[in-house]
Amino acid sequence: MSRSSMVRTRSATGTAAEPEREDKGMVLPAVPSADDRSSDPEVWDMVIVGAGVAGAAFAYQQGCSGRRVLLLERDLSQPDRIVGELLQPGGYLLLKRLGLAHCCDGIDAQKAGAGAGPGFGRRGAGRVHGYCMFKEGREAKVAFVQNLRQAAASQPTVTVRQGYVRRLLNEDSGEWEEGQAVTGVCYKGGDGQDHDAHAHLTIVCDGMYSSFRRKLAVPDVHHPSFFIGLLLKDCPLPYSNYGHVILGKPSPVLFYPISATEVRCLVDYPGEKLPSVSSGELEWYLLDTVAPQVPPQLRTAFEAAVKHGRIRCMQNKQVTSQPLHPAGALMLGDAFNMRHPLTGGGMTVAFSDTNLLCDMLRPLPTFANKLATSRATSTFYVRRKPVSATINTLANALYKVFCASDSRAHEEMRQACFDYLALGGMYSTGPVSLLSGLNPRPSVLVMHFFMVALYGVGRLLWPRPTLRGVWLGVLLLYSAACIILPIIWKEGIRAVFFPFLAPRPRLAGMQRSAAAAAAAAKEA
Numbered sequence: 001m002s003r004s005s006m007v008r009t010r011s012a013t014g015t016a017a018e019p020e021r022e023d024k025g026m027v028l029p030a031v032p033s034a035d036d037r038s039s040d041p042e043v044w045d046m047v048i049v050g051a052g053v054a055g056a057a058f059a060y061q062q063g064c065s066g067r068r069v070l071l072l073e074r075d076l077s078q079p080d081r082i083v084g085e086l087l088q089p090g091g092y093l094l095l096k097r098l099g100l101a102h103c104c105d106g107i108d109a110q111k112a113g114a115g116a117g118p119g120f121g122r123r124g125a126g127r128v129h130g131y132c133m134f135k136e137g138r139e140a141k142v143a144f145v146q147n148l149r150q151a152a153a154s155q156p157t158v159t160v161r162q163g164y165v166r167r168l169l170n171e172d173s174g175e176w177e178e179g180q181a182v183t184g185v186c187y188k189g190g191d192g193q194d195h196d197a198h199a200h201l202t203i204v205c206d207g208m209y210s211s212f213r214r215k216l217a218v219p220d221v222h223h224p225s226f227f228i229g230l231l232l233k234d235c236p237l238p239y240s241n242y243g244h245v246i247l248g249k250p251s252p253v254l255f256y257p258i259s260a261t262e263v264r265c266l267v268d269y270p271g272e273k274l275p276s277v278s279s280g281e282l283e284w285y286l287l288d289t290v291a292p293q294v295p296p297q298l299r300t301a302f303e304a305a306v307k308h309g310r311i312r313c314m315q316n317k318q319v320t321s322q323p324l325h326p327a328g329a330l331m332l333g334d335a336f337n338m339r340h341p342l343t344g345g346g347m348t349v350a351f352s353d354t355n356l357l358c359d360m361l362r363p364l365p366t367f368a369n370k371l372a373t374s375r376a377t378s379t380f381y382v383r384r385k386p387v388s389a390t391i392n393t394l395a396n397a398l399y400k401v402f403c404a405s406d407s408r409a410h411e412e413m414r415q416a417c418f419d420y421l422a423l424g425g426m427y428s429t430g431p432v433s434l435l436s437g438l439n440p441r442p443s444v445l446v447m448h449f450f451m452v453a454l455y456g457v458g459r460l461l462w463p464r465p466t467l468r469g470v471w472l473g474v475l476l477l478y479s480a481a482c483i484i485l486p487i488i489w490k491e492g493i494r495a496v497f498f499p500f501l502a503p504r505p506r507l508a509g510m511q512r513s514a515a516a517a518a519a520a521a522k523e524a
């Protein structure tokens with residue numbers, strides 16, 4: 001673990017209209033938007049919907065392979081968001097494999113050095129020295145996503161264009177419906193007009209609010225909580241350069257440094273309804289319920305951030321989907337799969353999927369034959385499972401364990417998790433290797449999860465087993481099983497543990513497309 005790294009990837013505001021922008025002394029180039037359609041090919045090799053983390057990285061890789069790519073993004077200005085600020089070491093290695101490691105350059109405050117795991121509070125701070133990697137840098141803010149977009153735009157065969165994709169197209173250039181092949185998209189361009197862009201392959205990666213999720217997949221969407229984002233200024237963390245997780249009540253609070261002088265705080269608020277901001281209910285909740293649980297060193301800065309700073313809220317989603325896999329289209333990123341952001345694993349999954357899909361597409365000289373492309377990618381949604389499901393399950397299960405509960409068995413599990421990580425050695429390096437995305441193996445995850453549960457049971461029976469201890473131990477095991485089994489069930493037991501046994505997805509739209517291809521060949 002000594003060489004692992006957690007890279008902070010900072011977002012900042014900006015506008016697409018500006019060619020370049022000064023931000024605390026650093027020049028931020030805008031992503032060029034090619035609005036001129038005169039040199040567009042009749043049919044692109046690929047149209048990508050959404051130039052976020054997945055879309056931009058994918059476009060870059062396809063550009064490297066010489067494919068003619070149209071990357072459509074509804075808003076090319078720098079995203080101002082609290083998502084994707086930490087890239088796990090595993091994600092960084094995957095980014096490197098995509099040839100995009102340079103996108104982390106110029107991002108403020110990363111430093112190679114001794115650090116800990118994500119800091120499971122003070123007691124279980126992990127002491128996994130060498131896990132975090134931060135780079136002390138200049139006081140400049142360069143968005144990671146914007147860097148990825150720049151990288152994609154730097155490829156001669158990739159066209160990055162501002163455009164809002166409204167619908168998918170079928171073979172007759174009408175609106176795509178289930179059972180048909182996807183042949184491109186219709187988007188609203190910068191001129192306010194609708195334009196069709198035809199492509200052999202359409203990659204949909206329009207993020208967490210995807211408009212195409214329900215069309216291209218059968219999703220199961222769950223809203224466990226909100227993240228309330230605050231920015232703390234000039235307050236050193238109790239353990240500098242460590243991420244801190246406060247196992248608060250009702251749910252966790254995260255602190256992590258995002259520059260030499262700023263600390264990001266994400267307060268989890270469970271449930272589907274956030275207290276009202278306008279009535280002051282949210283501020284009251286933060287000051288009254290959360291602040292007393294914040295470490296004393298951070299409390300003043302926390303209260304100042306609540307009273308005088310900008311409070312930003314985002315709803316967290318957990319999404320598992322059964323993609324329909326129509327001919328001519330694939331989904332990538334949050335559009336079809338999301339996990340609780342507690343562990344910061346989303347970008348690692350996106351880069352893992354991007355690598356896998358690029359590997360699967362590489363042998364194809366062209367995507368013109370939809371049947372061949374669909375066949376080559378037919379196992380994508382299954383082959384991604386072991387990695388994605390491990391990261392998803394860890395995030396969703398850890399979130400459940402870390403939330404407070406009235407149940408004594410659950411509290412025992414929470415405490416056991418805390419103390420297990422504090423044991424150090426393999427008890428912390430194992431979970432941290434999962435969390436960091438360096439060893440995302442389902443078997444390792446399940447092993448550690450139940451070792452935590454058994455550790456909790458052992459503590460209840462130590463030094464002398466009592467009837468109450470045995471009963472609590474049984475309840476603890478039951479509670480652990482109730483947490484992890486439904487999550488794995490949703491991911492798909494066969495796909496997670498035995499991907500080679502999982503059924504291949506149905507290739508929707510193939511019959512019609514094959515028939516159309518045959519008819520076209522006949523006509524020709």
Ligand SMILES: Cc1cc2nc3c(=O)[nH]c(=O)nc-3n(C[C@H](O)[C@H](O)[C@H](O)COP(=O)(O)OP(=O)(O)OC[C@H]3O[C@@H](n4cnc5c(N)ncnc54)[C@H](O)[C@@H]3O)c2cc1C
Pocket residue numbers: 049050051052053054055072073074075082083084085086087088091163164165166205206207208210211227314315316317332333334335341343344345346347348350
């Ligand atoms: C609160 C929160 C915190 C998080 N923190 C982390 C973290 O620290 N580390 C981490 O690894 N992950 C984190 N994540 C998850 C991570 O942000 C996502 O997994 C990742 O951004 C997914 O990439 P994506 O490309 O699928 O989506 P996005 O990066 O969101 O990109 C989607 C893009 O599609 C564009 N778009 C949408 N609709 C259209 C349309 N119709 N036409 C054209 N363009 C469109 C959007 O403008 C956007 O640019 C966090 C998530 C949340 C909610």
